Amino acid sequence: MDNRDVVIEVKNFTKDYGHGRGVFDINLNIKKGEFYGFLGPNGAGKSTTIRHIMGFSKPDKGTIKIFDKDINKSRLEILEHVGYLPGEVTLPSYLSGKQFIEQQLELQQIKSTNFLEYLKKKFPIELNIEIKYMSLGDKRILAIYSAFMNDPDLLVLDEPTSGLDPLSQERFKDFLLSEKKRGKTILLSSHIFKEIDDTCDRISIIKDGRIVSTFNKGDFNLENKDCYQILFADTSSFKVFMERIGRYIELINFDEILLSASVKVCQHDINDLFYCLSGLNIKMFSTLKQTLETYFLSFYKEEKEYEGL
Numbered sequence: 001m002d003n004r005d006v007v008i009e010v011k012n013f014t015k016d017y018g019h020g021r022g023v024f025d026i027n028l029n030i031k032k033g034e035f036y037g038f039l040g041p042n043g044a045g046k047s048t049t050i051r052h053i054m055g056f057s058k059p060d061k062g063t064i065k066i067f068d069k070d071i072n073k074s075r076l077e078i079l080e081h082v083g084y085l086p087g088e089v090t091l092p093s094y095l096s097g098k099q100f101i102e103q104q105l106e107l108q109q110i111k112s113t114n115f116l117e118y119l120k121k122k123f124p125i126e127l128n129i130e131i132k133y134m135s136l137g138d139k140r141i142l143a144i145y146s147a148f149m150n151d152p153d154l155l156v157l158d159e160p161t162s163g164l165d166p167l168s169q170e171r172f173k174d175f176l177l178s179e180k181k182r183g184k185t186i187l188l189s190s191h192i193f194k195e196i197d198d199t200c201d202r203i204s205i206i207k208d209g210r211i212v213s214t215f216n217k218g219d220f221n222l223e224n225k226d227c228y229q230i231l232f233a234d235t236s237s238f239k240v241f242m243e244r245i246g247r248y249i250e251l252i253n254f255d256e257i258l259l260s261a262s263v264k265v266c267q268h269d270i271n272d273l274f275y276c277l278s279g280l281n282i283k284m285f286s287t288l289k290q291t292l293e294t295y296f297l298s299f300y301k302e303e304k305e306y307e308g309l
Contacts, residue, residue: 005031006068007154007185008053013062015048023048023209026062030187030202035180037200037217038189039296045209046189047087050158053187054084066154083152087159087189089143097127097134097142104146115151119144122175123168136163144172155179155186161195173198193293203292205299212299217292225264227252227288228273232259233281244276252298262288264298 008030016022023045030036040046052059053066055075064071066078091100105113123141131139140163148155155176161169176186176199190196196203197217204214232238238259245251248269252262265273277285288294 007032007034007066008036008187009063009065009068010049010053011063013049013052013059013064015052015057015060021209023206026206026211028204028211030185032185033180033183035176035186035199035201036188037196037203038187038206039191039193039196039203039292040206041191041300044206046191046206047158048209049206050086050156050187050189054082054156055079080150081153082156083147083150083154084156085143085147085158085160087162089139089163091131091139091142093130093132096130097125097138100131100142101127101145101149104149108150110150113149116145116149119148123171137165137168140164141168153184155184157187158189159191160188161190161192169195193291193296197292205296207299213295225250225266226270227262227264227294229260229262229284229286229288230277230282231284232261233283235259237280237282241276241280246272246276248272249276250298252294253300259283262294262297264294 006029008028010026010028013026014022014024016024026045026049028036028038028049038046038049051057053064053071055064055071055078058072067081069078071078095103101116104110105116110116123144125134125138125141127142131142134142144160157176161172164172173195176188180186180199186199188196188200200217202214202216204211206212230241232241238256238261241261242254245263248265249272250264252264254261263273
């Protein structure tokens with residue numbers, strides 16, 4: 001791949017805070033015009049990675065480049081072309097929305113306000129009131145104005161829809177997709193499956209500070225595997241099934257209280273599943289559609305051995 005096509009290049013990035021906390025050996029390669037999703041629960045390491053990509057902190061190991069320049073050596077030059085929206089936004093409460101926008105235009109030395117006017121029409125809010133009296137959603141939209149008013153080439157978004165109402169979330173999704181059509185490169189970090197699934201071309205799943213899977217959208221359901229949910233009629237049947245599960249059946253998740261289990265199995269191994277279920281009391285057996293959520297949960301299933309049998 002030509003390096004000119006790579007917008008974000010993260011190689012062997014590690015930030016170790018001790019006691020197993022941090023991010024470890026992260027590798028990302030995001031191409032020009034790509035909409036890239038970074039998916040994981042709170043605390044998995046998404047924001048730590050994003051903050052280092054933005055150059056707010058230096059890694060213990062590895063390199064981070066944006067536009068083929070080291071973020072820690074050319075940060076100010078790089079960030080002129082980057083729009084960053086953090087998950088938590090702090091704005092000066094003593095200013096009005098209008099005063100804040102004027103301040104940002106001056107600080108960013110933006111001459112043309114054409115894109116800002118477009119954003120105002122896309123996400124209309126009242127700007128003539130002090131920020132401290134604004135709703136959480138309006139403050140988030142004000143941050144959107146600030147992050148993207150310079151019409152940047154790269155959008156870096158960390159949990160961007162936090163605080164937005166459903167209508168504004170939908171408008172924001174439409175805005176991102178339209179920006180992608182304009183050739184923008186977008187990195188979206190989120191724990192919301194639908195937000196990632198509706199927008200992203202390629203996705204990385206992060207768990208405990210490590211990337212456990214990277215795939216093109218849609219590839220996760222091309223494993224020739226089917227997912228099933230089973231609800232057992234009694235505790236004994238549930239326990240026996242858990243004992244019988246072998247290496248050909250992948251346990252996605254289970255619930256000891258509800259006596260339910262979700263599994264994934266290759267089509268040619270379906271007889272192994274039927275063997276595990278033989279002679280047991282089953283209340284319900286249904287096929288699950290393989291989705292981004294079920295694929296994600298397969299990495300976050302219970303890893304310890306089932307006990308109490």
